[in-house]
Amino acid sequence: MKVYVRFKPSDSTIPHKLLHPSATNATSSNSPPPIPQSLNLSLPTSSPTFTFPTGGILDPSTTQDMVYRQTAEECAKLCTEGVASCIFAYGQTGSGKTYTVTGGSQYDERGLIPRAITDVFKHLSQKEGECKVFISFIEVYQEACYDLLDQDKRLKKLEEWDKIQTKEDSNGELSLEGVRVYECESEESALSLLFLGNMNRITSSTKMNMASSRSHAIFTVSTTRTFGKKVETGKMHVVDLAGSERSGKTNDIVSEFKLKDHFIKSERRKSESVDINLSLHYLQRVIYSLQLSSPHIPYRNSLMTQILKSSLGGNSNTIFIGCLSMESENVQESLSTLKFLIRCGAVQVKYSRNVSTKHTGATLNLEIEGLKKKLAEKDGLLAMEKKKVEKLKVANKDLKNQFDAAEQGFEDKLSQIIGDVAPATDLTIPPQTLSLQLVAYLKRSSATLLETLLTSPSSTPIVLEECRRLLESMATEVKKSETEKEAWKTRAGKINIGYAGSEVGQLEVQGGGEGLEQGLDHGLDHGLDHGLDHGLDHGLNSLNNLNSLNSLNNNSNNNGTTRSTPLPPPPPKSAQP
Numbered sequence: 001m002k003v004y005v006r007f008k009p010s011d012s013t014i015p016h017k018l019l020h021p022s023a024t025n026a027t028s029s030n031s032p033p034p035i036p037q038s039l040n041l042s043l044p045t046s047s048p049t050f051t052f053p054t055g056g057i058l059d060p061s062t063t064q065d066m067v068y069r070q071t072a073e074e075c076a077k078l079c080t081e082g083v084a085s086c087i088f089a090y091g092q093t094g095s096g097k098t099y100t101v102t103g104g105s106q107y108d109e110r111g112l113i114p115r116a117i118t119d120v121f122k123h124l125s126q127k128e129g130e131c132k133v134f135i136s137f138i139e140v141y142q143e144a145c146y147d148l149l150d151q152d153k154r155l156k157k158l159e160e161w162d163k164i165q166t167k168e169d170s171n172g173e174l175s176l177e178g179v180r181v182y183e184c185e186s187e188e189s190a191l192s193l194l195f196l197g198n199m200n201r202i203t204s205s206t207k208m209n210m211a212s213s214r215s216h217a218i219f220t221v222s223t224t225r226t227f228g229k230k231v232e233t234g235k236m237h238v239v240d241l242a243g244s245e246r247s248g249k250t251n252d253i254v255s256e257f258k259l260k261d262h263f264i265k266s267e268r269r270k271s272e273s274v275d276i277n278l279s280l281h282y283l284q285r286v287i288y289s290l291q292l293s294s295p296h297i298p299y300r301n302s303l304m305t306q307i308l309k310s311s312l313g314g315n316s317n318t319i320f321i322g323c324l325s326m327e328s329e330n331v332q333e334s335l336s337t338l339k340f341l342i343r344c345g346a347v348q349v350k351y352s353r354n355v356s357t358k359h360t361g362a363t364l365n366l367e368i369e370g371l372k373k374k375l376a377e378k379d380g381l382l383a384m385e386k387k388k389v390e391k392l393k394v395a396n397k398d399l400k401n402q403f404d405a406a407e408q409g410f411e412d413k414l415s416q417i418i419g420d421v422a423p424a425t426d427l428t429i430p431p432q433t434l435s436l437q438l439v440a441y442l443k444r445s446s447a448t449l450l451e452t453l454l455t456s457p458s459s460t461p462i463v464l465e466e467c468r469r470l471l472e473s474m475a476t477e478v479k480k481s482e483t484e485k486e487a488w489k490t491r492a493g494k495i496n497i498g499y500a501g502s503e504v505g506q507l508e509v510q511g512g513g514e515g516l517e518q519g520l521d522h523g524l525d526h527g528l529d530h531g532l533d534h535g536l537d538h539g540l541n542s543l544n545n546l547n548s549l550n551s552l553n554n555n556s557n558n559n560g561t562t563r564s565t566p567l568p569p570p571p572p573k574s575a576q577p
């Protein structure tokens with residue numbers, strides 16, 4: 001494996017004393033400019049030297065463009081020639097892995113992936129045959145695999161993320177079921193997928209890095225080129241490993257707070273940290289076994305080594321870029337990274353072009369995989385549509401219940417109104433009173449409303465609103481009607497008193513003669529002329545007058561005439577003064 005060591009520029013103003021890169025052999029004219037291949041460290045007790053004969057040292061002044069040309073440029077070219085490559089970025093947290101792979105905020109700081117995408121499209125445009133480019137982007141987090149190109153990932157909670165199912169074939173190769181693989185026709189569409197995946201990646205703030213990646217991310221560019229009866233399939237994985245770390249040194253910055261939420265985050269960070277270190281440990285064991293050419297390579301200890309099995313020990317041009325921090329306080333981590341990189345450099349890799357005959361072997365498998373993925377996507381869409389239909393059915397049922405309840409309420413209210421209004425007709429109230437007019441009005445309204453309900457089922461919400469509005473107006477009318485009924489009752493009582501009074505008066509004035517009769521008529525007529533209340537008062541006054549007359553005429557002859565005609569009913573309210 002080719003191995004490069006990249007140093008992140010130090011923030012420290014104190015010049016770094018550990019590094020002494022030494023120049024090395026010149027390379028061929030087509031290759032990028034030569035870089036040092038050895039590194040001396042000045043430690044308090046020793047001065048170890050690390051040599052990387054197939055790669056080299058990229059000192060802190062190395063630009064992103066130089067890093068690309070040294071490491072990934074060739075992989076991008078090979079990807080368009082039917083060769084599989086894999087580039088790993090390995091190192092302590094905060095040492096510059098993501099910066100190297102993806103890039104910084106400025107255009108000229110763009111990392112290996114965007115530069116490789118540009119070159120892949122450039123190379124393919126110069127080739128004969130039908131060329132296609134496919135992109136996928138996944139992450140391995142706590143021994144589960146997730147699709148970083150899932151558009152909804154950021155909207156969902158961690159527990160709701162869809163785990164990618166894995167299946168091992170007879171060769172021990174792991175296939176990832178249902179990973180989104182997008183065919184990209186332009187550099188821009190491939191870059192937008194990279195952007196989407198980076199947005200979806202799990203990060204946390206640590207003391208070492210404000211946006212520390214907590215997962216291993218695997219970005220894959222695949223190409224196919226069909227020419228004549230041949231198909232060439234190339235691949236390039238770029239793996240941004242999660243940063244190795246020592247607990248305590250990289251503590252979650254929020255763990256200093258005692259708040260419950262922060263406590264949970266801190267606990268999650270600890271378990272993430274344990275998981276990251278464990279999976280990196282298993283990667284080291286795989287590399288160690290490959291270096292020793294062991295008969296058994298322990299790929300199956302971790303999901304990440306299983307997924308990348310063919311990149312680590314198969315047909316692949318594999319490169320490790322070790323990212324190092326220059327600060328003295330990180331010397332232990334830097335030493336550990338350098339030792340691991342030395343092991344990687346000792347692993348022999350072989351690679352060859354993947355060319356097959358059209359419609360056979362690899363191409364058929366690729367097509368089948370593509371079709372399976374499309375089918376899975378369609379199934380997903382279908383399931384979503386089914387869910388929507390179910391939701392609509394429930395909503396529809398709810399609406400129907402509301403409608404039934406409103407309709408029932410309306411019927412009840414109507415019966416109550418009619419029941420409340422009907423007794424008022426017993427109280428000698430004239431037929432033209434508002435109460436009976438209201439009953440007629442309500443009957444008419446209910447008939448219209450029911451007709452609307454029956455003929456316009458689709459306008460249920462509008463009809464419900466109409467029901468509600470009508471019921472409100474009915475309630476107001478009922479209230480008015482009740483008040484009116486009470487008023488009529490009171491008046492009826494007064495009339496009865498009036499009758500009683502007048503009857504008493506009549507008994508008393510029996511035989512009172514013409515004068516008495518005139519007085520009573522006068523009083524009652526007067527009352528009717530000036531309203532019921534007024535009239536009754538006058539009637540009672542008249543009765544008093546009659547009493548006076550009676551006492552005045554108590555000796556006069558009585559001809560036996562009595563006033564037996566009942567009093568006329570009161571006029572409608574509206575006609576009263």
Ligand SMILES: Nc1ncnc2c1ncn2[C@@H]1O[C@H](COP(=O)(O)OP(=O)(O)OP(=O)(O)O)[C@@H](O)[C@H]1O
Pocket residue numbers: 007008009091092093094095096097098099100104209211212213214241242243244323
């Ligand atoms: N060569 C460099 N030049 C300038 N800035 C750099 C360089 N390398 C890293 N940085 C800056 O250092 C910070 C940490 O880098 P980065 O996120 O790439 O680290 P990392 O190794 O991916 O960390 P982690 O493992 O925690 O995700 C970032 O702000 C990045 O921009």
